[in-house]
Amino acid sequence: MRQAITYELLHIDKNSGARRGVIHTPHGDIQTPIFMPVGTQATVKAMTPEELKEEVQAQIILANTYHLFLRPGHELVKEAGGLHKFMNWDRPILTDSGGFQVFSLGPLRKIKEEGVEFRSHLDGSKKFISPEVAMEIQEALGSDIMMAFDECCPYPSTYEYTKNSMERTTRWAVRCKEAHKTVDKQGLFGIIQGGFFKDLREKSAKDLIELDLPGYAIGGISVGEPKEEFLDILNYTTPFMPDNKPRYLMGVGTPDYLIEAALAGIDMCDCVLPTRIARHGTAMTSKRKSSS
Numbered sequence: 564m565r566q567a568i569t570y571e572l573l574h575i576d577k578n579s580g581a582r583r584g585v586i587h588t589p590h591g592d593i594q595t596p597i598f599m600p601v602g603t604q605a606t607v608k609a610m611t612p613e614e615l616k617e618e619v620q621a622q623i624i625l626a627n628t629y630h631l632f633l634r635p636g637h638e639l640v641k642e643a644g645g646l647h648k649f650m651n652w653d654r655p656i657l658t659d660s661g662g663f664q665v666f667s668l669g670p671l672r673k674i675k676e677e678g679v680e681f682r683s684h685l686d687g688s689k690k691f692i693s694p695e696v697a698m699e700i701q702e703a704l705g706s707d708i709m710m711a712f713d714e715c716c717p718y719p720s721t722y723e724y725t726k727n728s729m730e731r732t733t734r735w736a737v738r739c740k741e742a743h744k745t746v747d748k749q750g751l752f753g754i755i756q757g758g759f760f761k762d763l764r765e766k767s768a769k770d771l772i773e774l775d776l777p778g779y780a781i782g783g784i785s786v787g788e789p790k791e792e793f794l795d796i797l798n799y800t801t802p803f804m805p806d807n808k809p810r811y812l813m814g815v816g817t818p819d820y821l822i823e824a825a826l827a828g829i830d831m832c833d834c835v836l837p838t839r840i841a842r843h844g845t846a847m848t849s850k851r852k853s854s855s
Contacts (some may be wrong), residue, residue: 568708568750568777569749570809570830573806580801580828584810586778588707589748590647593622595809596672596831598821600838603627604634605650608838612651623654623707625833628700628855629661632692633683635701640794641717645705654783657833660697661715662754663782663814674714676731694738702745710780713754718786725758732756733770740774750777752811759792761799768803778802781829785820792824818847 567589575582581787588594600607600615602624607615615621626646631637643649646656665672665679673773678693681791692700697712713732716725730844736753743751753771757763771779784796795814809831812824816834837847 564584565747566750566777567746567748568809569585570778570807574804574807575828579826581826582828582830584809584830586655586795586830588750590653590655590707591622593655594833596825597622597831597835599623599814599831599833601626601627601833601835603835604630604649605640605646609842610838615652616654623653623657623831625657625659626696626704626706627659627661627664628697628710629659629664629692631658632700633685633690634663637700638827641705643690645703647705655707656705657708657831658701658704658710659813660710660712660754661692661699662710663715665692666717674731676734679834693749694735695742695795698739698744698751699741702743702749706749708778709743709751710751711736711751711753711776712783713756715783716756716758718788720758720761722760722763725756725760726763726822728757729733729758729763730784731769736771736776737830740776752776752780752809754780754782754813755800755804756783759788759796763794764800765803767775768800772803773795776808778811780807780813780831782813785812785815793820797823797827797829801829804828815831846847 567585571585573583584595600621694712699711712735714728716728753776755767757767770847808831811831812829815832818834
C-alpha cells in the first residue's frame with residue numbers, strides 16, 4: 564500500500580550531519596529543516612491561518628490529540644470535515660499523540676499496560692487513552708502525520724523505571740501500527756524514548772526501526788535537564804535514526820536548541836514558546852534588535 568508520508572534527502576553536510584530534505588505529505592511538501600508552530604486546540608494562538616501562511620510562512624502546524632479529545636471532541640471535528648476544514652488550514656498538520664500531556668498530569672493519571680486512565684483537567688471526568696484510542700482519535704482528526712502513543716519519563720527517573728517505560732512505549736508502538744487503518748492517508752511516526760540512558764536510547768531506536776514506520780521522533784528530552792545532557796542524548800540518538808525518513812525532535816523551540824537540532828541532523832521541531840512569549844510582547848526574529 565502507498566505510504567502517505569515519504570522523505571527525500573537532498574543534501575547532507577559531512578562535517579556536522581546537518582541535512583536538507585523534503586517531506587512529501589497529502590497536503591503538500593515540507594522543506595526541511597522546519598519549525599512547526601503549535602496550534603494546541605486547532606488554532607495557533609493570536610494568529611490567523613492567513614498570517615501563518617503569509618507572515619510566518621509556516622509549512623506545517625501541530626495540533627494536540629489530548630486537548631482535542633477533551634474539547635471539542637474528535638467526533639465533532641470529524642463531522643466538521645477533519646482538522647483541515649475545522650481550522651481552515653490546507654497545508655500539512657501533525658498531531659501529537661497526547662502522551663506527554665497525559666503523563667504530565669501526575670497524580671491525576673494511572674498507567675496500565677492497556678493504556679492510561681486519567682481525569683480531565685477541565686472537569687475532573689474520568690477518561691482513558693490507549694494506543695488504539697490514540698489512533699482512533701487521530702484518524703478522526705485527519706492529520707497528515709500521527710504520533711504513536713508513548714510514555715514520557717519525568718526528569719530525573721531511575722534506570723529501572725526508564726527501562727520499563729521505554730519497553731512499554733515500544734509495545735504501544737506495535738499496537739498503534741496494528742490499529743492504524745489509514746496508511747495511505749496518514750503517516751505514523753514512532754517516538755524514541757529511554758530517558759538519559761544511552762543503552763536504552765539505542766535499544767528503543769533499533770526496536771522501533773524494525774517496525775518500518777514512515778518517520779521517527781526523539782521524545783523525553785528538553786524536559787528540564789541541563790543543556791549538556793540534552794546535547795549528549797540528542798547527538799547520541801540521532802545517528803540511529805534512518806537516513807531515508809523524517810527525524811523529529813519533540814518540544815524544542817529556543818533558537819540555540821533549534822540550531823543544535825539542525826546540526827545534529829534533525830528535520831522537524833515544535834514548541835509553544837514562540838507564540839507564548841509573543842503574546843507577552845517578545846518576538847523571535849532573524850533581524851537584530853531595533854535601536855529605535
